Amino acid sequence: MKLTEQIVLVTGGGRGLGRSIVEAFSTEGARVIINYRASAAQAHELAAQIGPERALAAAADVTDPLQVGDLLERARVHFGAPVTTVVNNALASFTFNGDARSTAAEISWDEFSAQFAGSVRAGLNTTQAALPGMRQHHFGRIINIGTNLFQNPVVPYHDYTAAKAALLSLTRTLAKDLGPHNITANMVSGGLLRTTDASAATPEEVFDYIAASTPLGRVTTPQEFAAAVLFFASPWARSVTGQNLVVDGGLVMN
Template identity: 70%
Template sequence: MRIDEQVVLVTGAGRGLGAAIAAAFGREGARVVVNYRRSAEAAAAVSAPFGDRAMAMQADVTDPGAVAAMLSTAEIRFGTPVTTVVHNALSDFRFNGDDRAKIADISWADFAAQMEVSVRGALNLIQAASPAMAARGFGRIVTIGTNLFQNPVVPYHDYTAAKAALLSLTRTAAADLGPQGITVNMLSGGLLRTTDASAATPGAVFDLIAQSTPLRRVTTPEEFADAVLFFASPWSRAVTGQNLVVDGGLVRD
């Protein structure tokens, strides 16, 4: 199914990377649900350029009832079920390694908060969206990970652990849903220049990362968003259960 034939739900799309992903799909002609939890005005601004092909919708992805209601409302609005889900929502987090708790001090509550949004949110979305996808024999689920699996250079213990669990869910869901025509893949970025979450990162860190990549620059949210389009496109129809790292070549294993 072409992107311009699809209905795409992007979670956490009111700002940052999610906003860039939603805008990329809108630019390609998809009908887009711009999900947000608190950023109502920002989400409305993301959807506005695309007129009646986009809608901003509030829902907490950790609430299965809210997720189901959001998908139902989107189907009524666009006259067809959601075909692609991009799970980008992130529990409140600021990417500044100097301010993060080290392993001796971090609490389980920090891990649980990240797991709730990354993993429970993904499960709620998969369970709510996959029946309609299976009924038509087509669906695309994309999760957002991190290159810190391979390159844990900062003490983001809770964030990285939750994203690692999300990668496991991505792969097991791919095996389960593949026979129904549904692919499930992950894209993992590094530090992006710049989102609300990465705005707290010192400039020297951006410079160091830029010099460590083959491209000699830090990936932007818009560049990352373009890669997300691949997993929703017809060209990825034989790809599932994969983790594509989009970080300018910083991590290569």
């Protein structure tokens, strides 16, 4: 299915990386659902820029399966067809500031639980809600947003990293389970991005250190990352599933 024919749900799409992903899909002609939980003003402003025929801003807590089901139904009614493509981007409350991290000696299970809910539970909820429509089309694209930290844990964000590693496992089991329906599941993993709301608290010297450590000599931007997400939704990736593409300027090499 061409990008222009796809209806794409981007969770956490109102700001930060999610906004860049929405803009990338919109530029290629896809119709987009800009999901938000707390960023109503940003999501509706972005939807207004794109226009009602090709964008819908819709609130839902993606950790709640009932709200996700309602979100997918609203999208189906608005666009007259079901969602074909899901980008699980929403991030449970988290700030990328290594100086403020919870260390191994003090981190609580509640912190782990919040991140697992925001990554794994939310990804499962959106996938299950979108599956009937994907099976109807015999086409689906599930794209999960990961991190390079579980391959290069330079900062011990224990809860965040563990949740994203679990999401990669879910990505691969979904790829195996759903492949016969022509539904692919892949992950795009980044490092620190310059700059999103989540990375705004990162000290400038950290950005400089990362840039100096990459072969490209710079920190990846949200727009560059979003372009890689487009690849997995595009016809060029039609035979790619169960993969984790690291987009960080070459800092981590598989």
